[in-house]
Amino acid sequence: MSRVNGHRYARGAAAGAALLLLAGCGSGEDGGGAAKALSKAEVSSVLPDAKAMPGWQTQLEPDAQEPVPEYPPTVCLTTDKAKRATACGRITYYGVAAYVRKPDVTSLNYWVLAYPDEKTADAAYDAIAEYYGGDRVGVGAVPVGIGEPGDERESNRAGTGTMGGPATITQLRVGTTVLGISSGNRGKEAVSDQEVKELAAMFAERAQQAQNGEKPSAAVAGG
Structure with a gap:
């Protein structure tokens, strides 16, 4: 599987373009990575914090919880009950974080x-x-x-999402974790395809770093 360990990602030279820097990755050059179950603290650390998201304001601090069996995480959604049991019945921990970027009021x-x-x-x-x-x-x-971050991936965009403007949903699997990123906007400014790709690479790298026993350090640099 293609990994993103030890690489640097950059957008084009357009004004205001940010740089995605995967710093301190410390993994080998074989492209492989560990796939281990994560603790609650490790799950929380996978979520990008404010330092990893310059140019964005925190709406919801990264936080991880142990699910209550009768009430799976609200983000664990499937097309039927049988698949819901498969996807949601054996979650050990889950975590969420949210950010907003002005002036376009993009929610991430x-x-x-x-x-x-x-x-x-x-x-x-x-x-x-x-x-x-x-x-x-x-x-x-x-x-x-979005390239090939993680072990499995899919990303889609629509011109009109739930907020009334452009929206994206990206899904990833990295080892023992399933990751999601959604963006939405009330205006016309869309999160670019390149930025969607960079955010996915950063998030996948953080998940891999945690499973390698490292402190996640991948971040979006710039703002």
Whole structure:
């Protein structure tokens, strides 16, 4: 599988373009990575904090919780009850974080679902991706090319999402974790395809760093 360890990502030279810097990755050059179950603290650390998101204001601080079996995380959604049991029944911990960027009032949400092993996470990803994929982000959705972060991935954008403006949903699986990123806007300014790609690479790298036993350090540099 393609990994993002130890690489630097940059946008074009347009004014105001940010740089995605994956710093302190410390992984080998074979491109592989560990796939271990994460603790509650490790799940929280996968979520980008304010230092990792310059240019964005924190709306919801990164936080992880242990799910209550009767009430799975609200982000764990599937197309039917059987798939819901597969995707949501064995979550060990989950976490969320949210940011907003002005002046375009773009909302950015992250979520992590952690599982006891890679096989369980793989099955969960398939069930969740079926729900969030395609036109779930909005009518007429089109794929966004995000490269190959993590083990599995999908990203789609629509011209009109739930906030009334452009929106994206990106889904990833990295080892024992299933990750999600959604963006929305009340205006006309869209999060660019390049930025969607960079955010996905950063988030996947943080998940891999945690599973490698490292403190996640991948960040969006600039602002």
